[in-house]
Amino acid sequence: DIQMTQSPSTLSASVGDRVTITCRASQSISSWLAWYQQKAGRAPKLLIYKASNLQSGVPSRFSGSGSGTEFTLTISRLQPDDFATYYCQQYNSYSQTFGQGTKVEIK
């Protein structure tokens, strides 16, 4: 199975900060990568698909980039609603796998 590794595991930031989360794949997955946001007690929500495509209704402060084995999720100006856990997911193979998550906390 393809392993996905996110960094950092936890990130402390302030409202208005620019935040970047990294996701690395154990082998090339082309651009077959999605990002999700999960708030406590809630289901995950799709933010980005195919590495850089913004899902309908998602604010433009979210952006994704990368290809091959290294990907990033960037929040340009962190808002109070953005404090949550973020997961990357590869879908290069049927056994789609998730990263372990990055928790974005209030500094």
Place this chain on the structure above:
Amino acid sequence: EVQLVESGGGLVQPGRSLRLSCAASGFIFDDYAMHWVRQAPGKGLEWVSGISWSSGSIGYADSVKGRFTISRDNAKHSLYLQMNSLRAEDTALYYCAKDQSSYGSGSYFDYWGQGTRVTVSS
């Protein structure tokens, strides 16, 4: 509005069985593949199983292969997960998730239900 409502979770002893259901509405159910994704308490997300629109393509995580069976009834707009030989490590919140495509093999999930909790304990 897309809605996915899971049911069937509960407390079950190790070695026993449980059947989860997911009722879908708000989209053309038989146009899309569907999946089960689980989340153990305090842990991350784990894809469990997926099924194509026609049930012709099915996949399982290695951790559940041979014990879990996914199925769907397009006439009833429903997805199922039959879980046999349950283990303590199967304890999790089980989410039903809609695929963005028909095929199920290697895809992402654009809508999720709120989950049904399964606890395996004696």
